[in-house]
Amino acid sequence: MFRASYLARKLLGVLITLFAVAVFNFILFRVLPGDPIRLQARAGNMTPEAVQRLKEVYGLDQPLVVQFGLYLKNVFTGQFGTSFTYHRQVADILAERIVNTLILLAAATILVVGLGVALGVLAAVRRGSRVDGTTVVGALVFWSLPTFWVGLILVFVFGVYLHVLPVSGTSSPGLSRGSPFAGAIDLGRHLILPTITLALVDIGQFVLITRSSLVDVMTEDFMLTARAKGLSRRRVIWRHGVRNALLPIVTATALYVGLIIGGAIQVEAVFSWPGMGRLMYDAVLRRDYPILEASFFVFAMVMIAANFISDLLYQVLDPRVREA
Amino acid sequence: MMVLSAERRASIRRTFGQVWADRLGRTGVVLLGATAIVALIGPILFPFDPKQVGTSASSILRAPNGQHWLGTDELGRDVFRATIEGARLSLVIGLLATAISIVIGSVVGISAGYRLGRLDTVLMRFTDFFLVLPAVPLIIVLAALFGQSTLMIIVVIGLTSWPATARIVRSQVLSLRERQFILRIRSLGATDVRIIRSHILWNVMPLIFANTVLVIAGAILAEATLAFLGLGDPVQVSWGTMLHFAFESGATGRGAWWYVLPPGIGIVMVVLGFILAGHTLDRILNPRLRNR
């Protein structure tokens, strides 16, 4: 499906970007604000022995280039140091948390893409109608909602008044010894409000992108050809229209991942969802720099992966760029 | 300095006329006007004193009443006055951060699109790199590292929101530089600086402007998010910091709706105002979208 040379070039691009992110991180955390010891000192008290030990760990007595080499080695072997607050390996903490974040991101993405495409198509097909107008206005309004605030309101409504859905964490206390099935149901129930919050805000832009992309496609000559061929309206819209409209949508998806990561941090903070976002929130409050640094790096990796996948998907979907 | 000819002034006036004629555009303008008025004269009519805290347990998190129209916060301060005070900071941060972002984005986009070649490659690689960095984690990290003064927050948001602008401006300049009139002016021996200043810049201005309005919306949301996550300027009142303290003090769990709703509604009104205005402007000024 892909030429080997294309894949090789893309993978090389991914590696270069990863390297650039590492350089960026190094400059950000090691060069600009001072060394890790100063960061740590800013976060709390330190004994002279601890200072000495850290100096050795980070190679701070070495020249910058050597420090960078050491840094690269650490980053690419997953050694992000020890958390200031948890006093454990950052990598271990991240490993525990990332699954929860991925569950949340996946659930919200399914909702956003599914509902977003459906609404965008509906609006584009009935362009100029009341349905279209309402969809566009709705999308603009949702776009302007701060994610964390929507979360706060849902916590408020469900936590204080309705009590039908849990507003905090991933599981109910006391359920740990229940059956795996009951556990999954419980997780699902905890997932509902965070997912809705996350999707509600990010769906707006997705609907608008789908709509405008399909509106563009609808004016193309081949859409008239499709109709002339005697295809049903449904087939014309989905097989010819949406299929072509997918191309800009796929490009936008990479940007969407950046959006939804930002949303996830807020949602996890509000709903005490024990993922990387909540971790980052707590790390900000406690100035736990190793955690911040590592989380940022991991989120950047997710973005790079999303871009890579969207590039590949574009290749699959558009024959015109395949041999380019 | 660019002097606006009568023709250009007329076209600006026409654009605003079109925005006003659009239902969504007009709603946006009204929302923005209302917020601007509140931000300008609100604090004069209803000054907020952060040190005026409650003195007894009963004055904390009180529901709205005759004395405190929107109740009190966890320290017994007036929520109504704080909300009005917060409008200022949101607008100031949003506008100044956007100014930084637009200047960087336009300079990068115009130089890359006009010069092309190696400069273009380098600048676009740089832009793409920034596009790949996750925005919210990036501003969190920057704010956590470089401090939480209002100035720092403005700089951080400004420095992280320019790449999209650069891309949009570049693609517009690319199509402009091949247009007949630019080629002709060039063959007459006009200098690049002159061409850019008096022709390219004017022609990308509408697009930059529509984009600016949307960037402001993003910047205000970014500030609110940052402040909510505890990275706001602790000595200033903003809607984001209010919500941060509402959340951290457990006011949400205690049903203090008067503390949670007003700052959020403030954010939504301003951001929606900018988004509606920007969306309408984009439709009017962006040639690709004009017929939608």
Add this chain to the structure above:
Amino acid sequence: MALLEIDQLSVRFATSVGDVLAVDRVSLRLERGELLGLAGESGCGKTTTALALPRLLPPTARVDATRMALDGRDLLALTEVEMEDVRWREIAVVFQGAMNALNPVMSISDQVLEPIQVHEPATSGREARARVDHLLEQVGIPARRGREYPHEFSGGMRQRAMIAMALACRPKLLIADEPVTALDVMVQAQILGLLRGLRDELGLGMILISHDLSVIAQACDRTTIMYAGRIAETGGVEAVFEAPAHPYTRALIEAFPDITGDRVFVDGIPGVPPDLRTPIVGCGFAERCPIRVDRCRTEEPLLRPVGGDHLAACHLAEVSR
């Protein structure tokens, strides 16, 4: 009974500045195996007339006709779902400039295959594939190239692919809308030859729309010249081109220096067509006409015979022979 009968077809477009009468009481007849050329400047209503048949005009169009029948079947009485069935199975269209008329993300053979699958679901997959290969070969495309996508084809090849697609369900009527525009002269001749050959082989009725009279002269049996939504002149190709009875037809012919040779467009026809938003009083061509008389501005010239089935809508047209 003729294959196609159109009586008094009018098409109005609703626009923000009022109704535009794009086609004004046009009547046409087409026999089986006949190739009719619809000619005229852009905006004269020729494409609108043709696309009104399979009801492919945008929703802003309002179509009126006293009769519109294909093979005796009343097209006006069909529901939208019944019309879907008529499209491609009975009326197929080869669109102008096949560049964007083909779906860029579907392979050529999938696009040719699609109408067979939809209209003849009983056909087995293998049978349908074999038919696609045959169709491609028939229009001069090697079957193995069917796997390719439109962007890999040259303009002429895309036009051939479009024709293969149009033949997929063996239609009775083929509408070819500017099928050779934007192709170079050599390729034009090949495509026109292909269309004529298919007409002979399959006995299709064909309407060929072109602004280029040399194309009409090369390919068609009969021609209908339209101006400002009305028929100006109609008749056998030889009669119309050798003894044009309408001043507009004469002006068109003069605008092309050599009907069969190169198409250097000289200086066109002075003036512009009338504004179709206001009803035309008298003859639509009067303002540009070199020989007009007072009557032309007040009284509409009706189509009348000028010799055999050669008709012209001009007060001054004389009966030849």
